[in-house]
Amino acid sequence: MAGSQTWSRAQEEHIVGLVRRCVDTRQLKQIHSHLIVSAQSQNNFLIAKLVRTFAALGSLKHARSLTDNVNHPNAFLWTAIIRAYSQQQSPCCTEALVLYAQMHRQYCLIKIHDDDDDTKKISSPNSPLAFTLSSVLKACASLLASNQGLQIHTHVLKYGFNSETCVQTALLNVYAMCGRMAEARRIFDRIPFSDRDVQAWNTMIAGYANYGGDMRLAFCLFQQMRERNLFTWVEMINGYANSGQMDSARRLLDEEGVLLLLRRDRRNKNAIIIYTALIMGYANCGDISAARIVFDEIPESERDVASWNAIITAYSRTGLFDEVIHLFRLMTERGGQVQPNSTTMAIVVSTCAQLGSSRLTQWVIDYLESRCWELANGRHIVTALIDMYAKCGDLNKAYEVFQRCEDKDVVCYSSMIAGFAIHGRGVEALEVFSQLKKEGLEPDGICFISVLIACSHAGLVMEGYHHFESMRNDYSIPPTADHYMCMVDLLGRAGLIDEAYKIITKVMPPVQPHAGIWGSLLSACRLHSNVELGEEAGRHLLDLEPENSGNYVLLSNMYSKARRWNDVAKVRALMRARGMRKPPGCSWIEVDSRTHKFLTGDVWDCRLEKMIQVLGWDLMSQVYPDSIDHEYVNI
Incomplete structure (x- = not known):
């Protein structure tokens, strides 16, 4: 390899131009290979450009590898990799904080040892940049890490960035998302009125609307704004939706004439975004009829995939699964004007799982095949397919999809474990759980719920105990009420009613039992004719859910099985007195x-x-x- 030499600015700009034209990671790797051969693998300027582009193309792994191989990364390279992690989901945001801590130690607390082993601290000229701090603050906001945000705030003051707009806005976002609106407002008020850009205003409005729960203050700021953008309107709609005031959101739009103005300009695509926000807002408030009216207001030629997904999601959340399928048919019959995306397919596949229809399942699979499975590449689609096949009774197909997935995560494994669990195939479920651990993945609390359900449905009492203790001791996952419910169900199905009762009264505290726990105990008491404990479980259940007719029926059935007809009559009389009616079985x-x-x-x-x-x-x-x-x- 050629000896190390400094490239001219012209040589570096030539490489930068090549990087800008790259459309995939293969081309970037070729450029990186050229830099290595040319002894430029330690060139901070060029490596930072590569890191940003690798991250933009979705290859965070290669971006990190390049950074780790630079012996003395400068502030620009640190900023590039921290920003890359901060723009991802929670686990990556945590890594952004770790990287910032490493940078801070390296550049701000450098120890110089002299011959007498004395230590001095010096400030590095390569201290964090404004964009370094705004990026790490973005990570704090995503993680709701207010304490870390406070620490970074001190660094903002230390390095003199308290007047930088991007940093101030990032600080506003941290405090607002963490619900600390008083601190956010103090920062906002210190920014001169003329220096407040639209992003700062929007951040404060979003804070009051979505995290502070104060639409009055949000509206006051909204009225003071000199300039508004699309994000302003969307945040106002979301805020009114969160407070159940969608009529106020629609009235605000109508008074300002926003939708009318946007519809007149056919080139402006913002109208459909506001319509979509309205659909989601009404759906979140449970007003599916109003959501559908808004969707029908959108001209067919202007509906995009996001608006279709919004109304389909609205019907899915309210359990109107037949309407989900009807809308999906309409969407696919529009001559290819709007093509479903992976989000659409995830909703539809989940709907098929709820309906349990093999005909609909095959229809969806045929559609995916017609698109050459391009919509089934994401892990959330794979998880939905596993769930669909399992709930439709085809575990072989579910396991086939599971095995075909190359990039399995914990959610994917949990879905397969749950599929085996609901069919009573506990041994196979535990085998999949063992595979998860062999792959080096760490199960979460939801995964352990699937494992415990598998043990319960298969009667694997000792295995259930083992995994419950492993969850607490080996993975430091504190049991929730749902985990205890699984243990009560496990013991109850096995006829160990007294042990199940001890779980509730001795082991659970201070966790409070919810209705599902007492319901599991009552079901076990009915199954094994333990009327005494069943009555206690029934009393707790009726106290927690007095409006749930199923609880009365379950208690009545326990008395009926024990031939205690007077008690059956009392329960049914109580139902009539409280105006309860059991919905007809279907x-x-x-x-x-x-x-x-x-x-x-x-x-x-x-x-x-x-x-x-x-x-x-x-x-x-x-x-x-x-x-x-x-x-x-x-x-």
Whole structure:
């Protein structure tokens, strides 16, 4: 390799021009190889350019590798890699803080040892830049790390950046997102009125609207603004949505004539963004009808994939899954005017999982195949597909999708574990959990819930205990009420009612049991005819959820199984006195690509009696003869 030499500015600018024209990481790697051969692998200026471009192309791993291989990174290179991490999700933002701490130690607390081993501290000329501090503050905001933000604030004052607009705005964002609006307002008020840019105003409005919960103050700032942009309007809509005042949001838009002005300018694409914010705002307030009215106001030619996704998500969250499928059909039948993206497909696949329809599942798979599976590359799509196949009863297909995924994360593993769990295949679920640990991934609390459910449904009591203790001791994950609910269910299904009760009364405190825990205990008491503990569980359950008719039915069924008819009558009388009615049971069966739905009491279908006979004999041939109570046989 050639000896180390300093390149001229012209040589460096030539490389910078090549970097700007790169469209993929392969080209960037070729340029990096050229720099290594040319003895420029330690050129901070060029490496910083490569780091920024690698990060922009989504290859944070290569960006970090380049930075780590520079022996003496300067402030510009540190800033490039810190900014790259700060623009990602939470784990990467944590790394941005770690990198800033390393930079601060290296440049601001350099120790010089003399012959007498005395130590002196000097300030480095390569101290953090304004963009270094604004980037690390952005990471603090994403992590809601107010304490770290306070520390960086002291560095802002130390390095004299307290008048830099980008740094001040970043500080505003940290305090606002952490709910510390008093500190944010003090910083904002210290900025001269003429120096407040639209981003600073928007940050304060967003803080009051979304984190401070004070739309009055947000509106006051909104009225004082000399200039507003799209973000201003979106934050006002989001704030009104969070406070349940969507009528005020729509009134504000109508009074200002915003939508009318935007619709007149056909070249302006901001109208569709505001419409989408309105749809999401109404949906978050539970007003699906108003959300649909807004969506229908958008001319068909102007609807984009974000607006379609907003209304589809709205229906999905309210459980109107048939309407989700209907909208997806409309979207795909528009002659390719708007193509679904991976977010659309994730919602639709999850809907198919909820409906459990093999016909819809195959239809969605056919659509994905028609797009050459380009929409199924993301891990969230893979996770949704696993969940869909599992809930539709095709575990082989679910596992096939799981194995085909090359970049599995904890969520993907948890989804596969849950799929095996709901079908009682606990051994396979634990095998997948073992694979997760072998891959060096660290399970989270949600993953352990799936593992405990798998143990519960498969009757693996000792294994369940083992993984529960491992969660606490090996991974330092504090058990939540949901983890304890799984343990109560595990013990209850196994007939260990007293041990399940001890979990609630002795082990759980100070964690408070929720309705799901008492419901699991009551279900176990009904199954194993432990009326005494069942009554106590029922009392707690009715106190926590007095409006849930299912709790009364579960308690009544326990008395019915024990043939305590007077108590059955008392529970049903209590339901009537409180105006409670049990919603009718519902079943559906798919025949010849059509879904037939039956409610309890339906007798109009000529095939219903034959279906009941077939299902009855099928249940009797399985392991459920004792669970078919005379009460249900006589329906």
